[in-house]
Amino acid sequence: MKVALLAVLGLFLGTLAGAALGVGFGLAWVEFFKTTNFEGYSGMLVFFTFMPLGAAIGGISGALLFGYLAVRDQAIPIERGPAGLADR
Template sequence: MKVALLAILGLFLGALGGAALGIGAGLAWVEIAQTTSFEGYSGMLVFLTFMPLGAAIGGAGGAALFAVLAMRDDAIAIERAPAAEPARSQD
């Protein structure tokens, strides 16, 4: 259950981060490639192409990363042996 919840959290955070990076990459592409802004073409390119692609890639990557970290934590975690009861004094 812990792995699934962390994978969903990774999906959410990865999608947010990927969308932000996609917008940044799209804006850079528009400037570098000198894309026309006629009737908002450059905005549609950024927000309908780069942002969804970034969100999809970031979501998949974030979910995979968080799931691997959660599974690895279970494998590495070492349980402590229960502490021995203190010796009782004989009265």
């Protein structure tokens, strides 16, 4: 259950971060390549192309990263067992 919840959290946070990075990358693309702004073309390019791509890539990578960290955390023992005679 912990893995699933962390994967959903990673999906949510990754989507938000990816969308923000997509908008930033799209604005940089428009400025660098001097995309025309005729009838809002550059704005549509940023918000209908770069933002959804960034959100999709960010969401998938965030879910995979948080899921991997949650699975890896279960493999690491948190508590040590009682000390045996050989450990004393």
